[in-house]
Amino acid sequence: MGAASSVPSPLSDANLPPAELAPVPVALLVDLGSGQVLYAKEPDRRFVPASITKVMTLYVAFELLARGQLRPEQVFRMSEGAYRDWHAVGSTMFLDRAHDVTVHDLLMGIANVSANDGCIVLAEGAAGSVPNWLALMNAEARRLGMKDSHFGTPNGWMDEGQTYVSAHDLATLAQAMLVRHPDLYRTYIGHPTMTWNGITQRNHDPILGKLEGADGIKTGFTNQAGYGFLGSAIRDGRRLVMVIGGAYTPKDRAKAAEALMNWGFAAFDSRTLFSAGEQVGTAAVQQGEARSLPLVAPGPISAASPRGTRAPVRLRVVYAGPLEAPVRKGDIVAELEITVGNRTGHRVPLAAGTDVPRAGLLARLRNGLLGLFT
Structure with missing residues (x-):
């Protein structure tokens, strides 16, 4: 994620954010293909995520x-x-001491029925203890640059404020999950129901x-x-990520979520700059x-622009180099900074297009000689 920006100035009523957002304290909408913030309301305000915490566990x-x-x-x-x-505490997949459970089933339960017990069993089994997990x-949060987040529980249960996030950080986490693990995302996220040990439960996602x-x-x-x-939602290859925080009722949350997503797809045009797998630039090694x-x-x-406009786009490859x-x-290993018109630039990740093994002696000598002449 790049730096957050204010929502672009509307050019018509079609670009005005939906009225359903009025009762929601925190809201953010990001176009994942460009990193652009399409709408932001208190994006860096820290709030308690409750079970959204489980996204970091996943x-x-x-x-x-x-x-x-x-x-x-x-x-x-x-x-x-x-x-x-944790047996049958809050949202649960009804785990008990008499049944083995696979990692696959734990992830399905955590992602789709918000299994508090599943988070604890996964944490203890995979890391040896909840503190280790x-x-x-928190190490992953730091690595991703989630500066306004901390996790004191793997499942989001009340912990006297030790666990907190910001909308901007959650969007960063969603981007990392989708970019780094698209196959696992498709395998585990967004199932309408989940069945384990003969018990079927429904996913409470308000827009699924x-x-x-x-x-x-x-x-x-x-x-x-x-x-x-x-x-998150994807239409015609364009993916948007949205955060709603602190809504007072489930109805407010559902109405705001649906309205914000539909507005994001309708009020902005998107131009494809690079297809998946296409080369964007090079990096020194x-x-x-x-x-x-x-x-x-x-x-x-x-790159996204308010519908009916076509602002110029500037691109810049950014990385800490040379790569090792x-x-x-x-x-x-790098980012592409995308600046549309006079708006704040945003960044999206870039991947290495090939393996580069560490050089052997002959390759190091060759590179050293080439370096003398370049």
């Missing part, structure tokens, strides 16, 4: 799966302590199955937090078998 699990440190078929069982504290959650293209991500509610939602690598778009990259080998194909 993200940590996705990272571990991608590294081979966790496997979907791995089996865990509820500990005595977890059973005592929280350390992973009701709004065209909606496919997740996670709701949250406690008396302290109010009603929140981190949601040191200590590698190659001295540079191609930078490619991990997904479609676009080894670099793996698909690693996020």
Whole structure:
């Protein structure tokens, strides 16, 4: 995510944000293909996320799966302590000490029926303890630049304010999940129901199955937090990510979420700049078998403008370089800054288009000689 900006000045009534947002304290809408903020209301205000916390638990699990440190078929069982504290507490998948449960089923339960017990069993099984899992959650938050977030629980249960987020940080987390783990996102996020141990429960996502293209991500509610939602939808290859925080009623949350998403798709035109996998630029590499690598778009990259306008677009590749080998194909190693007209620039990630192994002796000698002449 790039720096947050104010919503573009409307050119007509079609560009005015929907009235349904009035009762919602926190709201944000981001065009993921460009990183552009289409609407922002208190985007950096810290608030209690309740069960939206589980998105970070899912993200940590996705990272571990991608590294081979966790496997979907791995089996865990509820500990005595977890059973005592979390059996049938709040949203649950009704885990107990008598049944083994796979990582796959835990992730399905956490993502789609907001299983508090599933988060604890996953944390203990994958990391050895809940504190160890929280350390992973907060380390990932720091790595992603989520400066207004902290996690004191893996499931969002009330913890006297130790857990807090901002809308901007949640959008950053959603972007990372979608860019780094698109296959896992499709596997686990946005199922209308989930069945485990003969019990079927419904997903409470307010726009899933009701709004065209909606496919997740996670709701949250406690008396302290109010009603929140981190949601996403895709239409014609264009993906929007939305945050609603602190709504007073579930009806306010649902109306605001649906209205904001529909407005974002209707009030802005999107121009495709690069297709998924297309080369955007190059980056220098040191200590590698190659001295540079191609930078490619991990997904479609676009630029949004208020409908009926076509402002000029400026592009700039940004990375801390030269990159240090080894670099793996698909690693996020750079960003593309997109500036539309005179608005604030926003950034989207760029991936390495090829592997660059660390150089052997001959390659280092060759690179050193080439460096003398360039």
